[in-house]
Amino acid sequence: MANTILTHQMIAREAAKMLEEEAPFIANINKGRQDEFGKDTQGYTKGDTVKIKIPTAGRVFSGAKFAEGNSASAVIEESVNLTLDTQKHVALQFGAKEKLLDLTDFKDRILRPQMQTLSSVVEADLISKGVVSVPNQVAMNLAGSNPSNALALARAKLNQYLAPAGERSAILSSTANVALSGEVSRMYNPTRVSEKAYLQGYVASAFGADLYEHQSIAVFNNGTAVAITVTGANQTGKSLVVTATTAGTLTKGTVFNIAGVNAVHPLTGQDLGVLQDFVVVEDATVGAGTAISIFPALNATAPNKTTSTLPANGAAIAVKSVNGFQNLEFHKDAFTAAFAPLPVLASCEGYTARLPSGISVRVMTFGDGNEDIERTRIDVLYGFQTVRPLHACRITQA
Template identity: 85%
Template sequence: MANTILTHQMIAREAAKMLEEEAPFIANINKGRQEEFGKDVQGYQKGDTVKIKIPTAGRVYNGSVFAEGGGATDVVEESVNLTLDTQKHVALQFGAKEKALNLTDFKDRILRPQMQTLSSVVEADLIARGVLGTPNQVAMSLSGTNPSNALALGRAKLNQYLAPAGDRSVILSSAANVALSGEVSRMYNPTQTSSKAYLQGYVATAFGADLYEHQSVAVFNNGTAAGITVSGANQTGKTVVLSAATAGTLTQGTIFTIAGVNAVHPLTGQDLGVLQQFVVTATATVGTNTAVSIYPGLNATAPNKTTSALPA
């Protein structure tokens, strides 16, 4: 049935629904904190930033003697800020003719192309931000005989760091999707179709995650610094001093390891037998004795132990 007139509210509701359908990354990210923004707390507005507490990991002592006869370890609480610092929109202008259109016609002719453009830009921005802040990576061979091994290694890496097992999603480039197509089709069980299958780009479910093909997976380029070494032993915290034989940039998002500094179990602190991966959190020009911001921080003692040892 034709609408007498299209209102802004009708268009906004349709646009919001359409945006999620066109944007699998947006649809699958955790939005559990969105209700906190702008909320009144005892008469004060929280504003555009909310604080997220990082779960603490304590130190476990042996025996019945309190703290094995020593002093108890302080509980170290850490947090990160989640800030609404980016806004994007499309400027949609329509007159009396468009207002009189049937809602279905308006969606197909005018609204959907605008939402596809908006979702592509927003998704690309969010994916890039996620990549730049993630310290762990695994290798995927697009021309090898077993490309799905990367999905298995990624799942293992998530489990290794105690990431929640539910609602996991994988974003694949078109090249990765082609490489995986044969293996994933054999693993796919249509009786277990995800409820998110209506989303654009849904491929299958494998290795405990919903797989989506996406065109906004960007190529990351490392900086120009080379021959990088640690300047000064036993450094701790989220900054490490480095020197480069060939001075140059170390770009945000670069992942690196340090010899002898292994990853540990997040709760027990046991050495996992693999090098801890660190990500550069701010682009730096590395020459001699340059402080570089990293995540996670260097900490070889409980509580909140992150590495098996400190850099030599």
């Protein structure tokens, strides 16, 4: 039977499917916002932005009198921006004879290695952006008798902040997966195999989450500031003024606790009796009286109460984050990504494939007739944003 010449459509569709199959983090986060971006005559544009609204909790009043005789609470709605700001591609060069390959041969010999590289780089980029935005953190003892306890603790953190049950995933380093292997095999739920087996790295389902062994787990390193305390009592909002006895840096993604400041129930505001985890959202150099950006915001009153009390002047700040791998458990809607369908440029041949899941990949070719070769690029244009940081939890390992 004669060979069929491979088309850009065939290659693009296979490339898009491979990107999803090789990228379990991308496959398990929200990707439903592409249609919210405006289109111009050339399709999607790098830099396009949409605003994502995040509903927040209100305040419940007692009695028959409206708002207990006071004014109703103002409606406070948080928002974050999702911007198409990252474009990555792989570059291929092949001649007419490669285009005559059987599709299966082309996939295995040429396309899959390139898409594995592209998906690994994109996954690593998105995971690293996601991890440093998450304040919740638990620890896994790799050498202990019960490393799976960390999965239970991460599940409890997500439950604490009312993350919906279902559509939860955890990406784990190979060393964490080895430590868990004996226990997870006993908890394994075989009914999920057919649903998740196509995704690279799928291991099992346990503690309400699908577990994936992943080779692009983010690595985090703390800064150099030492002996940090709060400077000024009763501070509120997303900024906190602090002083370090030994001046130094606080890196973006640093998780810390403030003495005496506990977590609260997201709706009732009840003190949960455990310290609230905060995360530094921008790199800072800390000396005397330095303002740092944090999440969640400090607010000890309803609505949108986040802490049991406000920090006292001189309250000690304890850095909780540790250097090394940052495994991650998350609900699907904790993060969102948008993959925009790039247009094929004038004078080029190509095709942009878009999967129902929201992933888009462009394959575009321009030729060199003198050398009888074609140069082909496979591109993705995407944006990423953390929408609900409290619906995820970092799992450190030691």
